[in-house]
Amino acid sequence: xxxxxxLSLLLAFALMMSCDIINPDEPAPAYLxxxxxxxxxxxxxxxxxxxxxxxxxxxxxxEFLGAFEVPCVVPIIANGATQLSLRPGIKNNGMSSTxxxxxxxxxxxxxxxxxxxEFDTIRPEFRYRENLVINNxxxxxxxxxxxxxSSSQSTMERITDPDIVFEGNGCGEGLLLDxxxxxxxxxxxxxLNLPANKLTWLEMNYKSNNSFAVGxxxxxxxxxxxEYLVILNPTTDETGFDQWNKIYIxxxxxxxxxxxxxxxxxFIECIRDGSVDEVKLHVDNIKTIHxx
Numbered sequence: 001x002x003x004x005x006x007l008s009l010l011l012a013f014a015l016m017m018s019c020d021i022i023n024p025d026e027p028a029p030a031y032l033x034x035x036x037x038x039x040x041x042x043x044x045x046x047x048x049x050x051x052x053x054x055x056x057x058x059x060x061x062x063e064f065l066g067a068f069e070v071p072c073v074v075p076i077i078a079n080g081a082t083q084l085s086l087r088p089g090i091k092n093n094g095m096s097s098t099x100x101x102x103x104x105x106x107x108x109x110x111x112x113x114x115x116x117x118e119f120d121t122i123r124p125e126f127r128y129r130e131n132l133v134i135n136n137x138x139x140x141x142x143x144x145x146x147x148x149x150s151s152s153q154s155t156m157e158r159i160t161d162p163d164i165v166f167e168g169n170g171c172g173e174g175l176l177l178d179x180x181x182x183x184x185x186x187x188x189x190x191x192l193n194l195p196a197n198k199l200t201w202l203e204m205n206y207k208s209n210n211s212f213a214v215g216x217x218x219x220x221x222x223x224x225x226x227e228y229l230v231i232l233n234p235t236t237d238e239t240g241f242d243q244w245n246k247i248y249i250x251x252x253x254x255x256x257x258x259x260x261x262x263x264x265x266x267f268i269e270c271i272r273d274g275s276v277d278e279v280k281l282h283v284d285n286i287k288t289i290h291x292x
Contacts, residue, residue, distance in 0.1 A: 029075035030114035032058070032084070033121040037070060039088070039105075046128055047136040048167065048285040050205055052246035053088035056124065057101045060084055067099065078114035085109045086124045090248045093230050102248065103199055104128055104289050128289075137190055137202075137266065137286045140170035146185040146268065153180040156268070156283075166205045166244050166284040176210070176272050176279035183270040183281065186217065192266065192288060194251065196259035200290040202249040202266070207235045207242040210279040212270035214249060218258040219265065226267070227254045234275070242280065251288070 034056055041049040055067040058074050060082060067089050068074055076082065086108040092098040108124035128134065138145050140158045148155035156174040165171045174183045194200050202214070215228040235245045255264065270281050 027077055027079070028116040030078045030082075030116055031119045032074040032076055032114070033071075033119050034058075034068070034074070034086070035071040035121060035123065037088070037108075037124045037126060039126045041128060046134050047139065047203075047287045048205070050167065050246055050285060051088070052090070052248075053102070053126075054091050054096075054099060055089040057087040057089050058084070059087075067101075073119075076114060079116060080113055081111060082114045083109070083111050084122075086122075088126055092248060092250055094232065094247050094249075104132055104201065104291075106130075131292045133290050133292055135190075135192065135288045137187065137192070137288055138172070139168060139285050140172050141168050144172055145187050145189040146172060147188055149184040149186055149267075152182055152184040154183045156183070156185045156281075164282060166207075166282075168284075171205075171282050171284040174268070174270060174279075174281040174283075176270065178277070180279075181272040183212075183268070183279070185268050187266040190265070191219075191263035192216075194255045194261075194264050194288065195290055196256050196261075198252075198291045200251045200255050200288065202229070202251055202286065202288050204247050204249070204286045205244055205284040206232065206247065206282065207244045208232070208270070208279075208281040209234050209236050209242050209276050210270055210273055210281065212268060212281055215267050215269070216251065216254050217265040217267060218254065218261045219263050220258065220261050225258070227257075229254065242282075244282075244284075 039049050039051045055069045057067045058065045060076050087101040088105050089099050090102045092100050105126050106129045144158040146156040154176055156172050158170045159173045160170050213228050213231045218225045229249050235243045237243050
């Protein structure tokens with residue numbers, strides 16, 4: 001979130017725009033202020049409420065006004081009762097070029113009276129939609145479903161170090177020590193039944209000092225096909241510390257290709273890139289989501 005000082009600058013800029021730039025023949029806008037938002041989940045059925053919404057998509061009636069980073073000031077031509085719909089946006093597959101409104105979040109709809117040159121502040125409250133199938137694949141609170149493949153030189157284990165764990169009591173850790181170059185683990189204790197004809201995403205928290213890949217094995221009666229979904233960059237900051245990140249990975253392109261798959265299995269693959277002596281990969285809160 002940006003600071004209160006930054007929001008004040010946005011408000012001042014909005015006033016300057018209304019006073020100096022708008023053509024007198026054009027109606028003056030009202031201003032919608034969004035300075036924060038919340039996202040709540042039922043942990044037992046929906047998993048973590050960690051999120052990385054990159055912006056808020058704003059609609060007035062049926063008109064799309066744009067996607068705005070929070071905090072923001074949104075000019076709206078309005079004079080009286082106004083129907084607003086706010087939807088959180090994500091960087092699909094972690095890419096800025098593929099931003100979209102996340103379809104699994106219930107829009108925050110509100111009717112308010114808005115008038116020219118007046119400021120109205122709202123703080124949207126977001127939740128998952130009700131018609132979803134959410135599989136909390138692994139939160140590492142009890143164990144670790146990932147096992148090493150035969151070609152792997154290391155494995156993934158549940159750790160409980162509070163200085164490393166993202167939230168709760170545990171997370172998954174994969175290490176490549178001296179002489180080890182390949183980590184390949186698969187969720188073969190969890191056979192994922194993912195639909196071929198519906199939008200399907202994977203959410204995950206992670207941090208790493210080495211690039212790594214996430215993908216799916218599509219298991220059919222005739223074959224087991226390996227499909228990569230994304231390759232993620234290290235999350236090491238400018239001070240040399242690894243930082244937790246959140247990713248939304250769309251799986252529809254793979255699940256839609258394998259309509260005849262009996263099930264899918266998730267894999268994580270990390271190959272040493274030579275940038276560090278000890279490769280460290282941590283993951284948490286892995287869940288798959290699709291519509292019923």
